[in-house]
Amino acid sequence: MEDLIFYDRLQFAFTITFHYIFPQLTMGLSLMIVYFKWRYLKSKVEKYNHAAKFFMKIFAINFTMGVVTGIPMEFQFGTNWAKFSELTGSVIGQTLAMEGIFSFVLESSFLALFIFGEKLMGQRLHFVTGFLVFLGSWLSGWFILATNAWMQNPVGYEILENGVFVLDNFQALFSNPWLLPAFLHNQLASVVTSAFVVAGIGAFYILKKKDLEYGKLFLKTGVIFGVISSILVAVPTGDWNAKNVAKYQPASFAAMEGIFHTEEAGAEIVLIGQPDMLNKKLDNKIAVPNVLSFLTYQDWNQQIVGMDQFEEDELPDNVPALYYSYHIMVGLGTIFIAVMVLAAFFLYRDKLYKMKPLLWVIMILVPFPYIANMTGWYTAELGRQPWLVYGLMRTTEGISPNVSSGNTLFTLLGFVGLYMLLGLLFLLLVGKTIHHGPKPQKH
Secondary structure, X not given: OHHHHHHHHHHHHHHHHHHOOOHHHHHHHHHHXXXXXXXXXXXXXXXXXXXXXXXXXXXXXXXXXXXXXXXXXXXXXHHOOHHHHHHHHHHHXXXXXHHHHHHHHHHHHHHHHHHHOHHHHXXXXXXXXXXXXXXXXXXXXXXXXXXXXXXXXXXXXEEOOOOOEEEOOHHHHHOOOOHHHHHHXXXXXXXXXXXXXXXXXXXXXXXXXXXXXXXXHHHHHHXXXXXXXXXXXXXXXXHHHHHHHHHHOHHHXXXXXXXXXXXXXXXXXXXXXXXXXXXXXXXXXXXXXXXXXXXXXXXXXXXXXXXXXXXXXXXXXXXXHHHHHHHHHHHHHHHHHHHHXXXXXXXXXXXXXXXXXXXXXXXXXXXXXXXXXXXXXXXXXXXXXXXXXXXXXXXXXXXXOOOOXXXXXXXXXXXHHXXXXXXXXXXXXXXXXXXXXXXXXXX
16 A cells, blocks of 8 residues: 555656646746737837747747646546545536636637737737737646645535535635635746746857847846746745745644744744754754744744644655755745846846856756746645645545556656657757747748
């Protein structure tokens, strides 16, 4: 049974990690495409229109890969997690269905119109199609996060005698106090990823001395979007999410902050340390006294409950993984703010385009927002464990007992091989698009 649970979780973790490489770029990039198209309508300067169409090509490649990798993930609800689907399907099935019917159809339909219909529709309708692609991608995030928010903080439900969950308050699903901060934090984090991709492509063109006009435009746009979104990811949305965890999942909050023992007169914030689960302490700790209490409750001396106040089966089942995921996310987010603020300063001074070391840093950092987004999701999901529905259904209760661990491992190995090929294809297609550049090809 332990092997079965491990492989079920590992397979879902792998497939959703690979899948989320793609939506996190499309959600943020769709906003930036709308911005480029809007600038074109306002100024009639062709480079903005070319920029919008160039990044829509990259968007389309990401969108296609997201669809291909998302379908197997959906099937796992019925194969690996059949009991979970059986008991909670009448709740989570509604938001997942709305994601498919409303947002996916909206996004995919108008994506085709944006790519192929510019001459037919004219520029104003072309802008509208781009905006609807953006709306569809963000609605998709809203419905998916509404599903996840219910699993993190179940609301508006009733449990029937046979153990099936049903909604008795549909409105509560979308007014869940967990949903809005999680949505804003997630969407702004996707903008950070997109900003670094756009700025990184711009830095690449400038360093290569190719398409300099577009390189400068991409770098400037990426830095402006990046400095705003990277700050907003931390404050207020990140702070809001952390306070929600402290309120609704106190055991998870203690674990991700590395609080093994309750301190009576305020809790320190840990900057560096390694969890020692045997001795219930942090090794090589560097911490600042009382700061965590102030950030969480605006009171320097407010007590924060440590892990010692919970039973063993109430704690997350992998405290070190949760702790490290959270601290990697926060650490990278701090670096993003520092780099983007520095870049914005030199952009304001009109020196950024000649700052080769900083351009190299921006370009090298392109993969790291992906890592930060992944570890952010790991923080949320590892923090919810050992529950599938927090406080109501344990992970061990949601698996499919008729699917063996051998079957799951076999299909996992198949996914690894297939996704490696898809990853190489994705890099090849995006690399080819960047190599061709944003200028229209002459025939």
